[in-house]
Amino acid sequence: MGEPKASVKLWIVGSIGIDDIKTRNADRKNLLGGSVPYSSVAASFFARTGAVGVVGDDFPTAFERRWKGFGIDLAGVQHQAGDTFRWACEYDENMIERTTLKTELGVFAAFMPELPAGYRAAPFVLLGNIQPELQMHVLKQAQGAKFIALDTMNLWIEIARPALLKVIRRVDLLTINDGEARQLTGKWNLRACAEAILKMGPRYVVIKKGEHGALLFSKTGVFIVPAYPVCKLVDPTGAGDSYAGTFMGYLARAGRVTDGVLREALVHASALASFGVEGFSLERFQKLSPAEIRSRVSELKRMMRV
């Protein structure tokens, strides 16, 4: 999709998909989904972001236009002959548990990420949830990377642990949910999990607890960031990706990583994730203004203040 025009500060690799999502109130088909659209769009509110992924020849040009509309660079998105990754799920009544109804990998099955030349100098990198071998492959091309965050999932902990541990050793921050942290470390207590993960290489670990917020651990301390209590939950899909994307976008805008910047980044991540779930796919982000973001961040900070 062409070479980047302005230099990207952050690039993100992961899945790009077409989703069908059923909730208690709605049944929506053919939505732009996958980790990269959610995370890059959230990041784009803070920094120039590049996307790395693959789509098939069924990928609608409308999706591409919509995605580009956020100012995201799509030079890293490969077009391959075949079908785009398709995924369908149905949420339980509680809108938290979900059942996967369909996973058709399509062109994503043979995905081999390649970094556009223009991304190599980008200082911030988010390795979204794909096979650890592919994360390592693309990371090796990222000569300019200064701060690398890694997301993963239970599947890779189960079937690709050695490769995953290799990538974990190379990154600055691991973002992982509570269940996966327990699975990865064999410990139950989250502080013990974090301690074990920090020994695997990263300087930081963010343990995500969904609607209960997240915990940031480093060698020097813990930061507890609550989720913003949403009034109107439409579709939780992609919340973790919006969270990670915002977090990295905020760091990329700041251009440096300090304790204070990390904490601000996480509060912004909670705020953006809470907007994301107010609509399907990127719908809420499409009409989201910087003033709304500022207002929600202030509100969340007031909710946290002693």
Added chain:
Amino acid sequence: MGEPKASVKLWIVGSIGIDDIKTRNADRKNLLGGSVPYSSVAASFFARTGAVGVVGDDFPTAFERRWKGFGIDLAGVQHQAGDTFRWACEYDENMIERTTLKTELGVFAAFMPELPAGYRAAPFVLLGNIQPELQMHVLKQAQGAKFIALDTMNLWIEIARPALLKVIRRVDLLTINDGEARQLTGKWNLRACAEAILKMGPRYVVIKKGEHGALLFSKTGVFIVPAYPVCKLVDPTGAGDSYAGTFMGYLARAGRVTDGVLREALVHASALASFGVEGFSLERFQKLSPAEIRSRVSELKRMMRV
């Protein structure tokens, strides 16, 4: 057990029991338990507290001595012929889910709480989790009550809803866990639950989420207080009671209820609850110092600070 010596600022009614508790690491029998011991002991770190409940003639004098050792007034504890309430449970591997193995009400079955004359002027009241009719009965004797908090449980929501709603109408604050809030209101979203509860009468509602912390809702806003991430979880029994007791003890010490005082009270509640679960029964509280409390409160505040 005699009339109060110094005037109590807060009194608490609820269960007093003898517990057997089994966890993955230990199997302990004949522990001082029940909501009043946990909550009054936690409160005693902040204000002169009176206990209202009933024990049988099997209640060990050692328990009474230990309890009194915290400076708690026991004038409201009735001695009845028969057995003390006995309860046994076993925790799952995760130390969160538990199975009740035994519930023998004993003298608690015919409990009719009576307020010692010396408690009637006490400004702060915590109605612990007992039958709503009994909560109402004792509340009517509390002429001096200025700020009343109410705890309840799923059982009363199921079998005594009209009586419970009557008590709820009379109190200033309802403390309830997330599942019970949903059961009481028929709503899933916690903000919607809180809104519905505030319409039932109370000015404040604290929705407890166990190891994920709690949310305080009022007409003017939300305060999110995290649980302190514990390093050493020995026995979670009574954490909710220590939480409520500390909260009310802190308010009683402050002598007034403002937004700022409420937030401080909740942070202290998280801190005390986190100490409580580091031991069985009141064991951790017996060796807890004010300096340790101050230090944990500061640590928790640092974890919350943006």
